[in-house]
Structures are given as structure tokens and as C-alpha cells.
Amino acid sequence: MQTEFIGKNSLKNIKKIISDLDAKKILLVTGKGSYKKSGSEEKLIQYLGDAVIKRFFDFEPNPNIKDVEVGINIISSFKPDLVIAVGGGSVIDIAKLINIFAVHVAKEKEIYEFVNESSSVKQAGLPLIAIPTTSGTGSEATHFAVVYIGNKKYSFAHEYVLPNFSIIDPSLSYSNPAYIKACSGFDALSQAIESFWAVGSTEESRSYSREAIKIILSSIEMAVLESDKKSMDRMSLAANLAGKAINISKTTAAHAVSYPITKFLDIPHGHAVALTLGSFFVINSHYSESQLNDSRGIQYFDNISKELLNLFDCSESEQVSQRLNQIMANIGLEANLKSIFSKKNIDYELIKKEINLERLNNNPVKVNSSQIENLFK
Ligand code: NAD
Numbered sequence: 001m002q003t004e005f006i007g008k009n010s011l012k013n014i015k016k017i018i019s020d021l022d023a024k025k026i027l028l029v030t031g032k033g034s035y036k037k038s039g040s041e042e043k044l045i046q047y048l049g050d051a052v053i054k055r056f057f058d059f060e061p062n063p064n065i066k067d068v069e070v071g072i073n074i075i076s077s078f079k080p081d082l083v084i085a086v087g088g089g090s091v092i093d094i095a096k097l098i099n100i101f102a103v104h105v106a107k108e109k110e111i112y113e114f115v116n117e118s119s120s121v122k123q124a125g126l127p128l129i130a131i132p133t134t135s136g137t138g139s140e141a142t143h144f145a146v147v148y149i150g151n152k153k154y155s156f157a158h159e160y161v162l163p164n165f166s167i168i169d170p171s172l173s174y175s176n177p178a179y180i181k182a183c184s185g186f187d188a189l190s191q192a193i194e195s196f197w198a199v200g201s202t203e204e205s206r207s208y209s210r211e212a213i214k215i216i217l218s219s220i221e222m223a224v225l226e227s228d229k230k231s232m233d234r235m236s237l238a239a240n241l242a243g244k245a246i247n248i249s250k251t252t253a254a255h256a257v258s259y260p261i262t263k264f265l266d267i268p269h270g271h272a273v274a275l276t277l278g279s280f281f282v283i284n285s286h287y288s289e290s291q292l293n294d295s296r297g298i299q300y301f302d303n304i305s306k307e308l309l310n311l312f313d314c315s316e317s318e319q320v321s322q323r324l325n326q327i328m329a330n331i332g333l334e335a336n337l338k339s340i341f342s343k344k345n346i347d348y349e350l351i352k353k354e355i356n357l358e359r360l361n362n363n364p365v366k367v368n369s370s371q372i373e374n375l376f377k
Contacts, residue, residue, distance in 0.1 A: 002141070006168045006237070014047040014084070014129065017165060021127055023082040027075060028055045029095035031087040031133070038133040038172045040086045054078045056098075062262065062269070063094040064148040065111055071098030072105070075126075084129045085163070086172075088184070089137030089146075089269070092130045096145040096161050099125035112149060121158045130163035133172040135223075135235040136184025136270050138191060138243015140166035152354055153259040162247070170236035178224050180268075181235075182331040185220045187270030188212060188239040190277050194252040195245035197284060197304055197364045199294045205248035212241040213311050224331040253280045253367050256359030257375065260351040261337070265344050274328055275337040276375050278321030280363070281308075285317035287365045294364045301364055341376045348376055 005013045018026070026048065035041050035057065056074050059067035075083075075098055085095030103123050105114045114120060130140035139145070143162040144155045176184070192212035195205050215238035222231035254277045261272035285305055289298045305317075312320045328335040352369070360367055 002162055002164060002166060004141075004166045004168070006240070008169055008171055010167050010169050011043050011131070012047060013165075013167060014044065015049065017127075017129060018047070018049060018051060018082065021082055023051055023080075023127075025078065025080045025082075026051045026053050027078060027080040027083045028053055029071070029083060029085040029087070029091055029098070030055060030057045031091050032057050034087055034091075034133055034175075037175045038086075039175065040131065040133060040172055043169070043172075044084075044086065051082075054080070059090075059094055061088070061090040062148055062153075063090055063097060063146065065115075067094060068097050068101060068111055068147060071095075072102045072111070075099070075102035080126060082127050082129070083125070084131065086131040086133060088132070088134040088180075089139040089187075092132065092137070092139040092163070093145040093147070095128060095130070096139075096163065097147055097156060099128050100158065100160055115147060115149065115154050115156055118156055118158045121160055124160045127165070128163040129165040129167060131167045131169070131172065132236075132239070134176060134180060134184040135170070135173045135232065135239040136187035138188065138239050138241075138246065140168065141240055141243035142247040144247075148263070151260075151263050151350075153263065153356070155356075166240070168236055168240050170233040173236050174227070174229065174232055178332060181224045181232075182220075182328075182333050183268045183270030183274075184239065185216060185224060185235055185270070185331070186274035186277070186328070186333065188235070188242040189216045189220070190254050190270070190273040191242040191246045191251060192216065192238070193277065193281070193308070194254055195242065195249040196308060197301075198249040198252050199362045199364060200249040202248055205245045208241045208245035209249075210307075210311065212238040212245065215241070217312070220327065221330055250362050251359055253283070253360055253363040256356040256363070257372060259356055260354040263354065264346050264350055265340055267340065271333055274324070274333055275335065275340070278324040278335075279375050281320045281324070282317045283367060283371060284363070284365045291366050292364060293361060293366055304364070337375055338377065348373065351376065
């Protein structure tokens with residue numbers, strides 16, 4: 001269970017959390033530059049009282065196993081009573097990982113084994129407060145954390161990974177540059193769409209994703225292009241809703257294929273997901289009963305597909321794909337994966353090896369390897 005606070009003054013709740021927990025030592029996990037740029041430092045400091053503070057910020061975006069090991073060692077030596085993560089998805093994920101791993105493992109080799117075996121989690125970590133400064137991942141609302149080991153991306157999942165508290169203050173996202181707003185906005189949109197059609201979806205997850213899709217379609221362009229505050233506030237809320245949706249359903253094919261796009265083509269997560277979202281909209285609209293992964297059957301999935309088309313005000317999936325490409329172009333995201341791929345001179349076999357197969361099983365329609373290859377070549 002998580003306690004959440006949403007709104008412009010919601011950071012003030014930290015004071016009461018610290019007092020209720022009687023926290024004397026706090027580990028702050030933050031971005032290197034975003035802690036100051038986002039206004040978090042200035043806002044947060046007034047609520048931390050006399051607690052002894054240590055800040056961990058020296059790690060790369062998209063957490064890797066080496067950085068996780070460093071963070072675990074900091075927890076072991078500093079022995080905080082509370083962890084506060086303030087930043088984008090990378091910051092929140094590394095805080096989640098070191099917090100849970102610190103009570104179980106210490107060395108890189110053990111971490112490697114632990115990542116592959118979330119059933120070895122026996123104990124919760126320290127109380128964790130997650131405060132997002134981007135509007136995209138919804139990581140503050142999920143029980144997953146992403147970590148790279150070499151070129152491979154793992155999503156570590158356990159109920160204890162979910163932060164105990166989330167605080168969404170939309171004003172912390174205002175300072176994001178346009179490209180980051182565009183990437184994170186598309187991450188949230190992809191999560192909401194993928195969650196809606198996912199095999200793991202439920203009535204509850206669809207209610208979150210339905211709301212998120214509506215908000216994002218009406219706000220993303222104004223948020224990115226005009227830095228309109230109301231639109232940025234709405235994007236912040238939508239990202240959290242999309243996080244709640246995937247926390248139940250998990251993501252599907254566009255996310256599965258995005259991992260090597262980020263790693264080998266050096267494209268940020270949200271942009272990487274956006275690059276195949278339209279194509280999967282089309283792939284997922286051409287199916288027969290035997291091609292469905294979802295045991296709820298064809299009638300059920302026909303209704304899901306219709307509702308998704310309605311949310312976009314379109315009658316064909318190809319129109320949705322065009323609309324997504326148009327939004328990408330409007331907000332400055334290159335939409336042509338083939339052209340990006342051809343410029344990079346990367347062997348497709350490398351990409352193929354790193355596609356997350358578990359996520360493909362959660363896609364409503366079976367996808368074969370030649371369909372995926374066609375997205376790149
Ligand atoms: P990010 O955390 O990597 O941040 C991107 C950049 O934005 C960084 O340079 C950061 O310093 C900067 N930044 C952050 N906030 C800022 C602000 N307010 N002003 C100015 N700059 C700011 O990007 P992200 O998209 O938030 O997170 C991506 C990561 O999250 C990926 O590793 C992805 O796999 C992961 N993810 C996790 C989940 C989950 O449920 N755990 C879900 C989706 C994505």
C-alpha cells in the first residue's frame with residue numbers, strides 16, 4: 001500500500017512523514033543537476049528539519065549494476081532511517097533498487113543473481129518517498145525498477161519495490177527542456193495505451209489508462225511547445241495515472257522493443273518507446289482468434305480496440321498511427337525508426353537478442369520476429 005500526496009504544496013507532507021517515522025538520518029537520492037534545476041532542493045530543504053542528510057547523485061541515467069552497488073554501500077555505511085528519491089525515472093528506480101537490495105545483498109555478483117530472482121526478496125527496505133521531476137515514467141507508482149546489466153535491461157519486480165509514499169508536485173517538472181518533456185510525455189502515453197490493450201489489464205487498470213490517454217492527447221503539445229503550466233500540471237497527473245495502470249497490467253510490445261533502441265541507438269526511453277507505438281497500433285488491429293494472446297477472446301478484444309480508436313477519434317488504426325507520428329513531429333521527436341537505425345550501422349542481431357520476450361507475451365496479439373525486423377529495416 002502507498003500513501004500519495006498530489007498538488008503544488010504537497011511536499012510539505014514530508015515534515016509529518018519525518019516526524020511520524022522519527023527519522024534522524026535521511027538519504028537523498030537525486031539527479032546531478034536536476035535537483036537544483038527542478039527547484040526541488042530549494043523547496044525540500046525547509047521540510048527536512050535537523051535530520052542528518054547524505055546525498056547520492058553520482059550515477060548515470062538508466063541505472064546500471066555498478067551504480068547500484070555504490071548506492072548499496074552508501075546505505076550500509078550511512079545507515080539512514082528514510083530514503084527520499086527526487087528526480088526522473090532513473091533516480092526513482094535506482095533509489096528503489098538500492099533500498100531493497102541493501103537489506104539482501106552487497107556485492108556485484110550477488111546483485112546479479114538477485115536481479116534474476118525476485119522471489120529471494122524476504123524483507124522490505126527502509127521507508128521510501130518518491131518525488132518525480134519528469135512527467136513520464138510513473139515510477140513513483142509502480143513496483144518495478146529498471147536496471148541495466150551490460151547491454152541487457154532488467155525490470156526488477158516485487159511488491160516491496162513500490163515506494164511507501166509518493167509526492168507529485170507538478171511544478172517540479174516545469175524546468176524540463178522541451179525534448180525531455182516530449183520523451184517523457186510519450187513514455188506516459190505509450191504506457192497508458194499499452195496498458196489498455198495488455199493481456200494483464202483489468203477494469204481498474206483501464207480506468208487509469210483511459211483517463212491518462214484523454215489527458216495526454218489534450219495536453220502534450222501545449223505542455224511541450226508552450227510550456228503552458230496547466231498543461232504541464234495535467235501531464236504530471238497523467239503520468240502518475242499511467243504508472244498506476246502499468247503497475248497492474250505491465251507494458252507490452254512497444255516497451256519490449258524499446259530496450260535495445262535505447263541501449264544501441266542511444267535514444268532516451270520515452271522516445272524509444274514512441275518509435276514503434278504507431279506500428280504496434282496497426283499490428284494489434286489485425287488479428288484472428290488464434291492470433292490473440294488474451295484468453296478473454298475476440299469479442300472482448302474487439303471492444304477494447306474500438307474503445308481505443310474512439311479515444312483517438314479515429315475509425316482505423318492506420319489513422320491513429322498517423323496521428324501519433326504527427327504529434328511526434330509537432331513536438332520535435334523524430335518518428336522514423338528505419339532512418340534512425342540505418343544511420344547507426346548496428347547489426348540487427350544485437351537488437352534482436354535484447355528484446356524482452358516477457359513483454360511480448362503481454363501484447364494482446366502474437367508478434368513474430370519478421371514483423372519486428374520490419375520495424376527496423
Ligand atoms: P531520466 O530520469 O533518465 O531523466 C532524463 C534527464 O532529465 C536527466 O538528464 C535528468 O537529470 C533530467 N531531469 C529530470 N528532471 C528534470 C527537471 N525537472 N528539470 C530539468 N532536467 C530534469 O528520465 P525519465 O524519462 O524520467 O526516466 C527514464 C528511466 O525510467 C528509464 O531508465 C526507464 O527505463 C525508467 N522507467 C521506469 C519505470 C518504472 O516503473 N520503474 C517506468 C518507465 C520507465
